[in-house]
Amino acid sequence: MTSALSLSNPIALSASPEAIAASVRRALDEDLGDGDVTTETTVPSHARLQGEFIVKQDGVIAGLEVARLVFSLLDEQVAFFACAAEGEAMAPGTVVAVVAGPGRALLSGERTALNFMQRMSGIATLTRRFVEAVRGTRAVILDTRKTAPGLRPLDKWAVRLGGGQNHRLGLYDMALIKDNHIAAVGGDLAAAVARVRAGDPRHRPIEVEVTNQDELRQALALQVDRILLDNMSLSQMAEAVRTAGGRVPLEASGNISLENAAAVAATGVDYISVGALTHSVRALDISLELKQETAET
Secondary structure, eight states: OOOOOOOSSOOOOSSOHHHHHHHHHHHHHHHHTTOOHHHHHHSOTTOEEEEEEEEOSSEEOOOHHHHHHHHHHHOTTOEEEEOSOTTOEEOTTOEEEEEEEEHHHHHHHHHHHHHHHHHHHHHHHHHHHHHHHTTTSSOEEEOOSOOOTTOHHHHHHHHHHTTOBOOOSSTTSSEEEOHHHHHHTTSOHHHHHHHHHHHOTTOOOEEEEESSHHHHHHHHHTTOSEEEEESOOHHHHHHHHHHHTTSSOEEEESSOOTTTHHHHHHTTOSEEEOTHHHHSOOOOOEEEEEEEOOOOO
């Protein structure tokens, strides 16, 4: 079985193809166990099927390549043809992919492929709505670490397909000093920043969370790489932008919704992080309609 992930529409992935393939294998193992008893007892080993993945509602398609990988890991004889591009907006009734091959592989992989596509497309769709909401401003929509355990590479890939950008991928690629970290060093923000700088030989970027103007001024004096404005009001964010004066990128976070995203962006912040992109995703309605493969004449 192949483990390669072939991207027909390459983008900067938030994880390696190997990590994504591992997520797919775990999902298949979870579903198949020691075998798909229903399919193996009802579908002849020689049967061949073909089918169409059909989007049932407006949205942004994502996860086509993951669905392709699901079937290729089950049976390399399965042919998967994408009819749309990853990240493309779709109307209801659109066929986004066609699949054909051994019937057992198609039926055994159907739910896993749909689970990935529906979740990823839901994330991409919501992300696109946030991106559209702040269009015309400087604000960039970011995701967070509030992802489904074990699915972070795919959740964050879907955000990118929706037009957003990824915040740190985990605890390892950026330092984010929050209130609990500051409390752990006696409430001294400067001490927390100093400890990170002294203890990190890789000198990774440092972001600091602040909740008021006094904390903001302290953070500005420390020359960190980014400052997170935690649960500030619109007026507080606008004041923070004026205080920072472009010296450090500012990120708005906390209680961001589609209803207030434009107003938050209008304050002049550089980034808006939205946990709801991945922790409250609503799957896009997609179905796979299968039938007997017809012989060519």
